[in-house]
Amino acid sequence: MSSVHVELGERSYDVLVAANLIPNLGRHMAARMDARRAAIVTDENVGRLYLEPVRQALSDAEIDSVEIVVAPGEASKSFSTLERVVRELLAARLERSDIVIALGGGVVGDLAGFAAAITRRGMSLVQVATSLLAQVDSSVGGKTGINTPEGKNLVGAFFQPRLVLADTSTLDTLPPREFRAGYAEVAKYGLIDDADFFSWLEENRAAVFSGEDARGEAIRRSVAAKARVVATDEREAGTRALLNLGHTFGHALEAACNYDASRIIHGEGVAIGMAMAHRFSVHQGLCAPETAERVERHLAAAGLPTHMNSIPGRGFSTSELMDHIAQDKKVKAGRLTFILSRGIGEAFIAEDVAPHSVETFIAGELAAEPAPALQTGE
Amino acid sequence: MSSVHVELGERSYDVLVAANLIPNLGRHMAARMDARRAAIVTDENVGRLYLEPVRQALSDAEIDSVEIVVAPGEASKSFSTLERVVRELLAARLERSDIVIALGGGVVGDLAGFAAAITRRGMSLVQVATSLLAQVDSSVGGKTGINTPEGKNLVGAFFQPRLVLADTSTLDTLPPREFRAGYAEVAKYGLIDDADFFSWLEENRAAVFSGEDARGEAIRRSVAAKARVVATDEREAGTRALLNLGHTFGHALEAACNYDASRIIHGEGVAIGMAMAHRFSVHQGLCAPETAERVERHLAAAGLPTHMNSIPGRGFSTSELMDHIAQDKKVKAGRLTFILSRGIGEAFIAEDVAPHSVETFIAGELAAEPAPALQTGE
Structure with missing residues (x-):
């Protein structure tokens, strides 16, 4: 044990x-x-x-x-x-x-x-x-x-x-969809600050899913990562916010879907949110396009969605998503805080993100080619 | 200031x-x-x-x-x-x-x-x-x-x-009834551990009520007393429980009255509860009858009730009060904790009070001569 x-x-x-x-x-x-x-x-x-x-x-x-x-x-x-x-x-x-x-x-x-x-x-x-x-x-x-x-x-x-x-x-x-959704949070620990773990996941994903020893190992490493962050910043005065990678976009999507599990569940929101956070980082000139593509590739290989357009029933508007984003607990004096990234394992807290640039980015995402509808069945 | x-x-x-x-x-x-x-x-x-x-x-x-x-x-x-x-x-x-x-x-x-x-x-x-x-x-x-x-x-x-x-x-x-009710908590600080303050209140009660300088002084001393206890035991692991003097009986009475302000308000419950806690201490052989009488005299002089029988509409049963007492947050492993007293300013935490002795005491109180109905008007 x-x-x-x-x-x-x-x-x-x-x-x-x-x-x-x-x-x-x-x-x-x-x-x-x-x-x-x-x-x-x-x-x-x-x-x-x-x-x-x-x-x-x-x-x-x-x-x-x-x-x-x-x-x-x-x-x-x-x-x-x-x-x-x-x-x-x-x-x-x-x-x-x-x-x-x-x-x-x-x-x-x-x-x-x-x-x-x-x-x-x-x-x-x-x-x-x-x-x-x-x-x-x-x-x-x-x-x-x-x-x-x-x-x-x-x-x-x-x-x-x-x-x-x-x-x-x-x-x-556990239903496979729930397992996949949880896997988004596992991948998150690699993306935040542990490029080695992310590479390990790229190699061992199949074994993690099939329930071999790698599954226990992935869980143990994830828990250890979370324990480290929580011990440093229990009440999220600083670095703990990194654990919200993908969550600001993800929460907004969940809210916009009225938390309807037939459309989206939390981990799926996080997967889309993480992919969006990396694409937004590219959009802001912070991160190489190849990084965002590598993130998308891994999440997609795990059966996770990476675009809003793959949410069944889609039809979101930029303004409704911006509205939900403004309710994020990290908002301070009206300024938006996002977890962005400079590369795999190089996430950081970006305070004072201009709402306008988020808006432009979301509008661009919504205008993109519709992705195939997400399989929510099993 | x-x-x-x-x-x-x-x-x-x-x-x-x-x-x-x-x-x-x-x-x-x-x-x-x-x-x-x-x-x-x-x-x-x-x-x-x-x-x-x-x-x-x-x-x-x-x-x-x-x-x-x-x-x-x-x-x-x-x-x-x-x-x-x-x-x-x-x-x-x-x-x-x-x-x-x-x-x-x-x-x-x-x-x-x-x-x-x-x-x-x-x-x-x-x-x-x-x-x-x-x-x-x-x-x-x-x-x-x-x-x-x-x-x-x-x-x-x-x-x-x-x-x-x-x-x-x-x-x-502030309506006079509310002022009197608040005064019960002022007197409480004297009864807990400050006999000098209680004597001072006995001498200065009229001035406290009429709003002279003594009022500010009584408030300042009360706040200072509370601040000392809270600083020592923020989450009530120990001595902070002393601040509950009168509150176990008081809360039970408030609950039995369905928090109906025409019958009882919190400070009145505390006044009756403090008088009961001292009478129960006498009943348990812990405290001199003169102490309980002195407490009653002071509270009554302030216009506060000291007996359950003075609550309009009375008609409580021992079992319903015992039932409410069992919901007290201080109950541990089914054992009752009361704040009892050995004298003015000598309150202490009594753990493991036998429910049977509380029951006998309450039954005796309920059987006592009805007190005049409390004036709740103004």
């Missing part, structure tokens, strides 16, 4: 990465915290597969548990579902020192994490990540939150878990 | 206590933070009196502002009002570095503070406290939150303001 330590002083914790971790969940918890009672928050899909094994693992360690099951999908990251989860935690008489277990992917992790952050002003949180995206990104680092019609993740808290389990066996049951 | 510093490292801030502070609000903000845009969150009553002066003060310092007005009263500390405030902050395009000004008493401070804590994962917060309770207690220390049917303040965040203004001139327009 591989363990990555996230060093945050008294808020430090471990991320365990290995196959078949869930049967020992209770034992791992008991070794690290006062664990008597827990609420398992999950969605219907993940619950069907893993609620029983998790319940059993807790029971083996003499931890009482209750369950809170929400609908799958981004729509559960809402005020109304948050209220429901919080009130169920209270109704079950869970105390401040009891544990909320977020069992699922990014949606469940963000929602249950936020609920744990605000219930009794902060309970204990354990993330049991069952999607690739959650394992390499959202379960680590303490960002929790919900969406509102104004935008994605605009409401939330920084709230670190006490333990994260990335049980790689759960990826065997 | 008197300034009390709350020492919390990088989260430190000042509490300014003086008459006529509001006209200089913008200037005080500009001296301490990057202040360009702000949202003023207030209630209809306070807004009628102080929205215009606050707007003017901000404009004088070239700070743009928008307003969010909620209904007065505890009912606004709800999920639905929280959602409304958060969404109005987002719709107004306030950024992470912009400022939420909580203009009002405890309800507005708790609600707007919580909204600031979770919007864009944390904006800047300034508390402009216009009630005695907010000035001496709720605006200082970073506890924010809302209520749910399960109980009071069970949902929220620790989130420190960047600046607190206690403009004592605003107390001249």
